[in-house]
Amino acid sequence: MxxxxxxxxxxxxxxxxxxxxxxxxxxxxxxxxxxxxxxxxxxxxxxxxxxxxxxxxxxxxxxxxxxxxxxxxxxxxxxxxxxxxxxWLDRNEIDVMAGRCLIELGRPARAEPLLTNAVSQYPSEHARESALYLSWLVEAHARAGDLDAARDAAERAQAFAASTPSARVDARLRTLRSLLPELG
CATH class of the missing domain: 1.25.40 (Serine Threonine Protein Phosphatase 5, Tetratricopeptide repeat)
Known part of the structure; x- marks a missing residue:
């Protein structure tokens, strides 16, 4: 296996x-x-x-x-x-992957509730994962046209990212900057 x-x-x-x-x-x-x-x-x-x-x-x-x-x-x-x-594989992780797939397939509005629920239940002391999962929520909101919610989630993602170095999180934040240029 x-x-x-x-x-x-x-x-x-x-x-x-x-x-x-x-x-x-x-x-x-x-x-x-x-x-x-x-x-x-x-x-x-x-x-x-x-x-x-x-x-x-x-x-x-x-x-x-x-x-x-x-x-x-x-x-x-x-x-x-x-x-x-x-x-590590639990219902929240499964929902995050489902949300990511839905975003990739152009269905961000369907991804948002899955990601919102998963992010809300993830332990905040896991900053890297919280930043990553919030980044997908940012993308879901931005692609669905809810820029205020995207900005709010982006601020939370950046706060988590600031507390832990991660190349993967940095790459996700760069992707988000193309969706929300004000993230700079």
Whole structure:
């Protein structure tokens, strides 16, 4: 299973910096090769399919994968049966990924409630994650045309970002500056 996780992690990287169609092939291969995956591992592998499909602009495949993520996650029973490396995947993380996929597919208004709920429940002492997840909420608001809400979420994201160095957060904030130039 760990090998399939690594393959799906590669697909995530390729979806972000390479050809998303290649990422979709890699992520689907990871899922197909892991019929024995535990429910949470399966949900994680399927999230990578959803992200790659969204990046490849395949809305139907992304939607099917997101439904499958929910189905897999809802089947979890014994947390002790899950490998330690999926400790972080919970409903909030799943909602963040679903929101990101919806933004990528041009459905920011549908992403907003998922991201708002997830961000509101994330521990504030996890500044890096809070900044990242708020950045997606900023993007959802901005792309939906709610610039006041986008600015408010951007201020919160920048406050979290100021307390922890992160190249990934910095990259997200640069992306947001193209949506909200006043972030400077």
């Amino acid at each position: 760990l090998g399939r996780q690594l393959l799906s992690s590669l697909s995530y990287q390729v979806a972000n910096v390479g050809d998303p169609r290649d990422a979709l092939l890699l992520s689907r291969t990871a899922v197909t090769g892991a019929p024995e995956a535990t429910p949470v591992v399966r949900a994680l592998l399927l999230e990578r399919v959803a992200w790659a499909a969204a990046r490849a602009a395949d809305a139907d495949a992304a939607r099917r994968a997101l439904y499958s993520v929910d189905d897999a996650y809802d089947r979890r029973e014994d947390p002790g049966a899950e490998p330690e490396w999926v400790y």
